[in-house]
Amino acid sequence: MSLYEDAVLVLKDYEGRDEQQRGLRDVYLEHLAEHPDGMYKPCQAGHVTGSALVIDPVGGRVLLTLHKKLGLWLQMGGHCEPGDSTLAGAALREAVEESGIPSGLTLLEGGPVRLDRHPIPAPCNWHLDVQYAALAPAGATAEISDESLDLRWFPYAEVAAVADTSVVRLVEATLARLGA
Numbered sequence: 001m002s003l004y005e006d007a008v009l010v011l012k013d014y015e016g017r018d019e020q021q022r023g024l025r026d027v028y029l030e031h032l033a034e035h036p037d038g039m040y041k042p043c044q045a046g047h048v049t050g051s052a053l054v055i056d057p058v059g060g061r062v063l064l065t066l067h068k069k070l071g072l073w074l075q076m077g078g079h080c081e082p083g084d085s086t087l088a089g090a091a092l093r094e095a096v097e098e099s100g101i102p103s104g105l106t107l108l109e110g111g112p113v114r115l116d117r118h119p120i121p122a123p124c125n126w127h128l129d130v131q132y133a134a135l136a137p138a139g140a141t142a143e144i145s146d147e148s149l150d151l152r153w154f155p156y157a158e159v160a161a162v163a164d165t166s167v168v169r170l171v172e173a174t175l176a177r178l179g180a
Helices: 003-013 019-034 087-099 156-162 165-178
Strands: 047-056 061-067 076-079 114-119 126-135 148-155
Touching (some): 003 087, 003 126, 019 047, 047 087, 061 156, 076 087, 076 126, 087 148, 114 165, 156 165
Parallel strands (some): 047 126
Antiparallel strands (some): 047 061, 114 126
């Protein structure tokens, strides 16, 4: 199965928490139907990305990266690469690379936590982000990657003060899935 086929299946299975999320799922599926190259960065109409919120439920905190180009505190994530065989695998790869946590990250069961579509600078138009959550192992130590200006653990209650609405919603959806 190709990454494209996996993404279509993941999105078809995604039920979302509300009507807005289900509508966004349909937008993603329409995009992929119209753009067979829509999984990768060269697709100028937009492309699917995979991200993962690294969370430490025991410590009540999330790991955010200060994005080098955007200057925003975000979850780990980025572009799919030709070697990626699944969307979940791409999100987990990005989480490992950007968090510097070499082993022990596991994706929260149940598939993607939410979807977020956001504009990006030309020549491309959109990131169609499929957002997962990755559970950090006890005592995990993060290390800044070349893609980040900073990397920091934030208590849940502090995320809204440093991050944009999409990250806040991702934290909320993750906590709801965890039953926290």
